[in-house]
Amino acid sequence: MVFKSKNKNKLEIEHKNNLNDSNMYQDDTVIECRNLNLWYEESQALMDINMKFKRNEVTAIIGPSGCGKSTLLRCLNRMNDVIEGCRIEGEVLFQGENLYSKNADIRLNRKKIGMIFQKPNPFPMSVYDNITYGPKIHKIIDDKILTEITEKNLRRAVLWDEVRDRLDESAMGLSGGQQQRLCIARALAVEPEILLMDEPTASLDPIATQKIEELILELKKQWTMIIVTHNMQQAARISDYTGFMYLGKLIEFGNTEQIFENPNNQLTENYITGRFG
């Protein structure tokens, strides 16, 4: 019983933290890359990236295939650590602390920086188990709280009404779009502060894509989001800031409107007008 109440407190504190977040930091910047360089074996994939991501805004990263945009995104929660032969120089500052410093807690940071992948990847378990996987990892074991978390996050991902009667069924039976929203709900269940999305609609049909985009605009009120996308219209529709990358370099970064309507760089203009890419 002692443990349960402790967990409850922890959850409540976390909850309050999330609500108070906006008051806690003066600066708008949540996460920042400083002189970020990355090599896979010998080939350099990222070159001197400097970028600031703002609170409660959607930042889109666009660029042709192989320009390093997914790599950059994966740097932001250290998912590149899994890849062998990957070497990183430079800093990624999250809430003022370097993610790559020796005493940074990778797992805590990953909990705070959630990630959605290109292909919907629900675990082959029930819907309920998928959502509660993260909270269980982070030591919440009380059934009641877990059930609450499940409902809350499925509602956040606008999936509740569709799956409320099939929480015990396998998540693999959901449609592609539902699976992706489930993945979003699953990421939200550990109460992250930032959501990284790696081409979240690349494998979905237009209607499912539209639903995800609506969800992103809804989630923007509470979460900072960074989205890698192939689809320029999508970037224009949903993002506040856009960064254009080419061959591992950040070519241009600014207001979405400005990037799309009045780009400063010739390369950006060429890409946006469809002359290459």
Next chain:
Amino acid sequence: MSTETTFENEVFIEDEDYSYLKKDRDKLIKIILFFIASIATIFVFLIIIFLFVIGGPFFTEVSLTEFLLGTNWLPSHGDFGALPIIVDTLLVTFGAIIIALPLGLMTAIFLAELAPPKLRKVLKFTIEILAGIPSIVFGFFGLVVLNIIIRDLFGLHHGNTWLSGSLILAIMALPTIVSVCEDSIRAVPDYYREASYAMGATKWQTIRKVVIPAGMSGITAALVLGIGRALGETMAMMLVIGNCKVFPEPLTNMFSCVAVITSTIGLGLGPTETGSIEWRSYFALGITLFIMTLMVNTIANVILNRIQRKFTGEKVKEKHVNLKESKIYSQVLKYRILLIALIISVFIAIILPDMISKVVGAIICIGLGLTFQMYTIVPKNQKKWILYGVILLFAGWVLSTWIGIFLTVIVIALIIGTRLIFKRISTVGQEKFWFIIVYLCSSFAVIAVGTLLYYIIANGIPVLIRIPGMEDSYRPNFLTASSMEGGILPAITGTIQLTLGSIAFALPLGMCAGIYLSEYARDNKVTKIIRSGIDNLNGTPSIVFALFGVVLFLVVFGLQKSLIAGMLTLGLMILPTIIRTTEEAVKAIPPSFREGSLALGSSKWQGISKIVLPAALPGIVTGAVLGMGRSAGETAPIMFTAVRTTSRYIITLSIFQPVMALTYHLYRLLTEALFSVEEAAGTALTLLLLVLILYGVAFVIRSRYEKRKQW
């Protein structure tokens, strides 16, 4: 001009004669293939039929209840109570799995998730080859090393115990379990792991909560293979467990001498008179064993289907029960597990001999039933406590002597202790703890198999390689002398003859059947039955094939113990494997290859023979070489059909004469009252080299082929 003339010279452009298309041999080939496939299938089903035809009449003289519930097995006195043997078989198998599954799974986790890639490659290759170690070699190791260790360690009169049987079966099943588990863990897509890491999970949390559940189908398959191997093992059991057809007393005594079905058949069938009731009783045992493996396979299929549904998200069809009309029925349905447990416990209480066993057995059974019943009702997160309960029950059961009570208390303390500690240490600390356990388990597995190899090599090499100055200590030329002079050359040639003969029989039949099944057979019920028949025979114990060989070749065809009977028995044993591997290899060729060929106007057979078969050949060859390895290492099927103990000739030229074989020679050496360990080790090492080289060749072919594969 010159180009035009060359075109004119091309016959098939100018010549409008397409008559060659009418000489289409497609139909003929299809008929031939069908014919051969039928023969192969008939053989496969004959085994089942013969078993029942010979074993069936036994039950007209001895009632089924007497056979299944009688507690006294003494065929020469007309006592045919097989219950102790059946119970012992279950106990030994259970013990083996309890040891082998955790060890194997942990080793697989180490290989798939933790080991550096180079080490993984080497270990994986070694393990796959080790799966081919002949069972008689394990028997040798168990008899001369393990049994002695157990005897001295626990202060027993002899080491022929249930415990040593289970241990040797566990070591034997380890390579298979590790290899299958590792495959299934590696088949879990990386994006599951990424999703878990992205939420801040540790590696261990990811392995335990995502990777293992996702790889569950493979792990279940490994479990089934392990059980199958343990149930069907003959030679090692004949040597190791002592073969006392009694219940352990009390039932939990792991140091008691036991007998399993396979060893009873193996030891008993030889001296009996063909056609007598005694003789038939062993076939009845064979039927029992066959049904047991069939049940294991069926249950496994049900479980695998359920797991499969979890991945595809298919709904289970709910049985429609009208709750209002039959309230009692629904209650019965709800508590069915408990009810079944109650019935079984009453049964156990009646049949078991002594009081302690009765009480312990019944309580354990009710306890298990209650636990599993609770498991279906209790909400999700409480379930793991129930699982701990099951583990404790087992612990209590296995160890219900005073040492057992003591150990059980320690286990309880450990579980509670670790849980309390786990509450206080960090997740990373827990991860370290579990990784240490993984390392310990995998090193134990490696040490167990390594000790076996070391023992045989260390003792065998001095016999095989003559060290200068030591010539006198052994008979000259162990490898090249005939058996009269104390060498094993006749056994080597005999084994090679048997192996080649079996593959010469099985490969053409199996290939044709495999091609027919994958390319021509329509997907209807008959095909399904054939396929499941072949699959079941694939896992059928070799002793059952031995029984079949005895009936078909010695009784029906009236042959003597001879080379040909041995070849054919072995051939039949590997036939299902060859059919399946051919089918898989052919199926793995993408349909676009066939379509490409058909689109150019080829016949179906042309497409198959010119495009599909060459591409599938390495897969088929791998299967065939593995089959040869299995043939060379088997003892049971040739024990009654082909072997002799000594031979004057280096090569037996007549196929109607019995031959010597390495496996049987080793068995015979080990059953002599005073045997020379060196001679046995030399024979074992020769056999090991022969079989492992075959396995090595097969895996080299496979890995080369996989590297070259472009599609």
